[in-house]
Amino acid sequence: MEIHLSVVEIMIRLFLSMVMGGVIGIEREYRNRPAGIRTHILVCMGATIIALVQTEIASASLRYAIANPELAGVVRSDEARLIAQVVSGVGFLGAGTIIVTNRSITGLTTAASIWAGAGLGLAIGMGYYDIAIASFIGIMLALTVVKKIIRVKAVRKLEIRFIHREETKEFISDYFESKQIEVENVDFNVDFRNDYRIYTNIYTIDLPRGLSYTEVIEDLSLYKNITKLRLINV
CATH class of the missing domain: 3.30.70.260 (ACT domain)
Structure with a gap:
């Protein structure tokens, strides 16, 4: 992990999250779902921002430990703390897209795409580009191609x-x-x-x-x- 992220690197990560989240949102908006392009962009970028903040906190702790070796055993930084809050917190937003009527439920796929978009944003924010790109391809395939290839006879x-x-x-x-x-x-x-x-x-x-x-x-x-x-x- 880099000790300090440059402004260019931060901008690249935010731009990637905006593009990938936007593409997922376009697919959902095209199908007239409750959460569209803006929602997915904001969720993905928001998760990226939180991951960037967490990365900077860890970097600051590392820099402090290097500058003060006598306190190296005291300084702690948990990189999963803020990320864990994103994973659980985005569930409330996804739940808002689920519509339960008398005998049917809609919006589950959109809720899942929001949750996946948050995970994608976290991967980008942490700088795991391989995971982010592979995940983005997988998400888009799941939303656009899978239903055309695999047809399940629904009851x-x-x-x-x-x-x-x-x-x-x-x-x-x-x-x-x-x-x-x-x-x-x-x-x-x-x-x-x-x-x-x-x-x-x-x-x-x-x-x-x-x-x-x-x-x-x-x-x-x-x-x-x-x-x-x-x-x-x-």
Whole structure:
């Protein structure tokens, strides 16, 4: 570790964190996520600043120990102290991007990208350029390429709210059978509204190749007795 960082070296590290954090933020903003380019730049640069401060504290302690050898055994500097606070503290910011609705959760990837961006900033601030560059490439691959290469068949649930139970259930069953949609599980619920009942079925379904959830929802929405359709991500 250098005894003292030059202004040029500090500027290089801050510039790198701004560029790398900005690129990650552009990808998130392009996908219309809650944390975009400015948030990721600030998180990455903020982590870099804290790492630079920690590096300077360690450098100052080392210089003091060299200037006062009789106190070398007394002077202490823990380089992980401020860094540990970044790792735990950035979790609060990431948690703010996570949106939990009735039966779905969104924003997890953005929260993870903020956390990874903070780690990237720490690596840059500490001067570990090899780690920073390799990590940046890995983060961008995870955000842009992995989903295109590796396709995981997600389990999804379809919420259908309807009236006239017998007639509508028969229609839904016939539709699933005609489209070769496999029903893995069904959850039932009924609400009593004045003189009639509203039924809500949540189907865990497995679609055949070539059929999308959008098509299923569009087809079912044409039926008069169905009052609400919603896709639930598990």
